[in-house]
Amino acid sequence: xxxxxxxxxxxxxxxxxxxxxxxxxxxxxxxxxxxxxxxxxxxxxxxxxxxxxxxxxxxxxxxxxxxxxxxxxxxxxxxxxxxxxxxxxxxxxxxxxxxxxxxxxxxxxxxxxxxxxxxxxxxxxxxxxxxxxxxxxxxxxxxxxxxxxxxxxxxxxxxxxxxxxxxxxxxxxxxxxxxxxxxxxxxxxxxxxxxxxxxxxxxxxxxxxxxxxxxxxxxxxxxxxxxxxxxxxxxxxxxxxxxxxxxxxxxxxxxxxxxxxxxxxxxxxxxxxxxxxxxx
Ligand code: ZN
Numbered sequence: 001x002x003x004x005x006x007x008x009x010x011x012x013x014x015x016x017x018x019x020x021x022x023x024x025x026x027x028x029x030x031x032x033x034x035x036x037x038x039x040x041x042x043x044x045x046x047x048x049x050x051x052x053x054x055x056x057x058x059x060x061x062x063x064x065x066x067x068x069x070x071x072x073x074x075x076x077x078x079x080x081x082x083x084x085x086x087x088x089x090x091x092x093x094x095x096x097x098x099x100x101x102x103x104x105x106x107x108x109x110x111x112x113x114x115x116x117x118x119x120x121x122x123x124x125x126x127x128x129x130x131x132x133x134x135x136x137x138x139x140x141x142x143x144x145x146x147x148x149x150x151x152x153x154x155x156x157x158x159x160x161x162x163x164x165x166x167x168x169x170x171x172x173x174x175x176x177x178x179x180x181x182x183x184x185x186x187x188x189x190x191x192x193x194x195x196x197x198x199x200x201x202x203x204x205x206x207x208x209x210x211x212x213x214x215x216x217x218x219x220x221x222x223x224x225x226x227x228x229x230x231x232x233x234x235x236x237x238x239x240x241x242x243x244x245x246x247x248x249x250x251x252x253x254x255x256x257x258x259x260x261x262x263x264x265x266x267x268x269x270x271x272x273x274x275x276x277x278x279x280x
Pocket of ligand 1: 076077078123125154240242243
């Protein structure tokens with residue numbers, strides 16, 4: 001199932017277009033995406049019935065918003081690919097390095113992002129949206145708590161992030177617009193192997209990152225186990241699972257984003273998202 005946010009309303013996305021969930025379900029689900037995550041198992045069951053297969057309408061993809069636009073918790077994982085840890089000169093971590101992308105930084109797949117400085121970097125990431133409340137969930141049940149997967153950019157202002165005496169990941173990664181996600185959510189059953197997806201990003205057409213999620217140090221189900229072992233994950237929460245090697249900060253010389261740049265982030269089985277940077 002492909003699930004999206006069209007002008008703030010939950011839709012199923014099919015080959016024939018978008019189906020408004022609230023209208024097609026006679027008001028049982030939605031109208032907002034957040035309301036759908038609260039009833040995710042029931043929505044999935046309904047989506048498989050004939051009632052959910054009609055009334056698809058063509059739509060302009062420019063109207064799509066973030067699949068989970070206002071989660072209660074928005075979590076980032078750092079250093080989750082061995083080669084990315086190495087390019088930062090940091091040993092492979094024993095536990096997931098966890099930070100907050102404050103929800104006010106989240107944006108949709110078509111939102112331009114204003115650059116607050118000349119030190120902003122790209123980070124393509126697989127983003128998980130939670131579909132079932134999770135607390136103390138083991139890895140064997142991890143995927144069962146995931147609504148689906150989408151594409152994200154964990155945009156990062158490196159000067160603030162690295163301010164001494166200890167790194168300020170939360171603030172450096174939470175400027176307005178620094179968490180674009182989209183273009184839609186894909187449920188894990190749609191993917192041949194949700195633990196092994198190619199992901200890449202280009203800046204102005206030049207490939208900067210190119211890896212696979214099978215290289216994650218802490219896989220999606222392990223992240224669910226580790227995070228839910230401490231906090232309670234709630235329906236609609238988003239987890240940015242970490243970025244592979246190839247960020248601008250680690251290049252020689254370092255390279256950062258400038259107004260007019262365009263990032264294209266791509267994940268196998270999900271699609272692509274284009275992020276335009278503008279002057280702040
Ligand atoms: Zn990141």
